[in-house]
Amino acid sequence: MLEHDRPVTRAWVLHPDLKTDYGRRAAGPALQEGVALAAALPDLEVVGADIVRLPKIHPGKLFGKGKIAELKAVFETNKVELVLIDGPVTPVQQRNLEKDWGVKLLDRTGLILEIFSDRARTSEGVLQVEMAALSYQRTRLVRAWTHLERQRGGLGFVGGPGETQIEADRRAIDDQLGRLRRQLAKVVKTRELHRASRAKVPYPIVALVGYTNAGKSTLFNHLTGAEVFAKDMLFATLDPTMRKIVLPTGDEIIMSDTVGFISDLPTELVAAFRATLEEVLDADLIVHVRDISHAQTEEQSQDVMTILQSLGVAEEAPIIEIWNKIDLLAPEDHDAMVTQAARTDDLFALSAVTGEGLEALLAAIPDKLKDPRSEAQLSLGFAEGRKRAWLFDAGIVTAETQTETGYDLTVFWTELQRTRFARL
Structure with missing residues (x-):
């Protein structure tokens, strides 16, 4: 059709x-x-x-x-x-x-x-939606069935009344949930392998987060040249998308577009979509995109920060804030927002549609990703060739000596690189 x-x-x-x-x-x-x-x-x-x-x-x-x-x-x-x-x-x-x-x-x-359910595209997204829908449906069988008082007659092997229809339906849902969890475990394992492979590449991850319909996907498309579904509607993006981009400074980063947040997100979906937000958990820099033209922009911002704090990422990765959609503001409000952002650290006023203000954002990202470096001594066995190769690919080895059991290395790295190395 x-x-x-x-x-x-x-x-x-x-x-x-x-x-x-x-x-x-x-x-x-x-x-x-x-x-x-x-x-x-x-x-x-x-x-x-x-x-x-x-x-x-x-x-x-x-x-x-x-x-x-x-x-x-x-x-x-x-x-x-x-x-x-x-x-x-x-x-x-x-x-x-x-x-x-x-x-x-x-x-x-x-x-x-x-x-x-209408928007999920990846296998992980589809499975998560199915699980959330079943969890929701399980609590609402009273609406779906009007014959719950009626009992099925058993075969008489055990004696007593048969199980009620609602018990049978709940058991069927529980069986289906178990099957979906096993499938999801396999999909998540595959995603973990992809994350591990990305960890080998010493590119920092920049995650776009924000309230749904704040303009994250439009900004992502503008910066990466990708064609992520971007439309003026809620939940236009449900599955995370990642692209490598080269900044004007020559620095390379991986940018991630994520599902939009919303107030009063159903409990079933908070749990089901936690894996979708794994890209945020791994981010080296979080870019919080706000629709500054929205009447409830402050409340939306608070909702986003509350979710980030519940995920445990707000205290770890640095955060910069973007006031998006300044093209929708009245001229006097537009000028005031631009002036305020220019005077405030880690705050940028821009329009993902017109491109206004993007240059300042791109120029600032490399500085936010430059952690202080420190020297460290490492000992690797001969079997740890993958870790040794990663250190050399990252360009952080300053000295190396071969020993009877492997290698002693001196590295000069950031805290971010140390964390990534620990994941290998």
């Missing part, structure tokens, strides 16, 4: 704004993000969106009777087929709302899973 021939589902986005949630995001921008998430799926047409003020959560149906009846009329008038709720919805609430409204319903986690 051709892309334009695929049926389109009419969707409505709701953002519940709970008064008692004191740490909640501003409702307006949150609803906009929910609509943008929905727009990231090609088969959805968002025909409307609303903020629903919630004095309290109703355990069985999330909303009160009056609001449910009011929304039902809106959905019927607009021929809505799918309701997207930008927040958590319990399995019971989902089942009850679907029954009352006569539509399908997805919560924020389910929607993000749909997007990830």
Whole structure:
């Protein structure tokens, strides 16, 4: 079926704004993000969106009777087929709302899973999405099955009632998860081998990170000449892409484009996509790309830094910050941002689309990668030829003496090179 021939589902986005949630995001921008998430799926047409003020959560149906009846009329008038709720919805609430409204319903986690499933391309990405979706589905069998009270009759060999349908379904999901974990272990092993081979090459890794739709892939394409899928939508990139580039100074680096971060990322996906962020864990320099034109740019930045800290990378690798999309700012704001960035260390204002400000960024990267060097003495056995070759390829050996068992070497290296050597 051709892309334009695929049926389109009419969707409505709701953002519940709970008064008692004191740490909640501003409702307006949150609803906009929910609509943008929905727009990231090609088969959805968002025909409307609303903020629903919630004095309290109703355990069985999330909303009160009056609001449910009011929304039902809106959905019927607009021929809505799918309701997207930008927040958590319990399995019971989902089942009850679907029954009352006569539509399908997805919560924020389910929607993000749909997007990830639509976008994942590499074998690792596909497996991770499958595992995350199964973990999510396992907790929501109450919605998928309306016959859970019914029990299958056993053959009588053991006696007693047969297992319930939900138990059988959970067991089937657990079996499938086990199979996927074994497959993923093989894929991750292959990725580790690729990382080990890259460790032989003494090129530093520069990882682009940032909130989804901050412009990382556009910047990556501009710098590397690659053709990574870059579009003004959330989660345009799901699988990490790496390219070697030569900086104007002649220095060579490996640049990595990574999956975009997002607030309230589903727990299942934080775990499943940790391996996708391995490139960030290995990075020698992290470039945090921000959409400075976004109304919630400060909140987005905090979300990114929180995730980096949870990964344990924020304290290790140096970080520089980019204020991207300055071409979208009003002239006076544009000039103010450029001036502020010029006066601040490790901060650059630029446009990945027009190229403005890129020269200053490229000129600064080599300096951030130059660690202080120190001298060290190493002893290698004859069987450790690969390590010896790596040291010479890196150009850090200042003296070498052959011994009865191998080689004694004097090296002059950076902390980064010492860490890479330890991985060999």
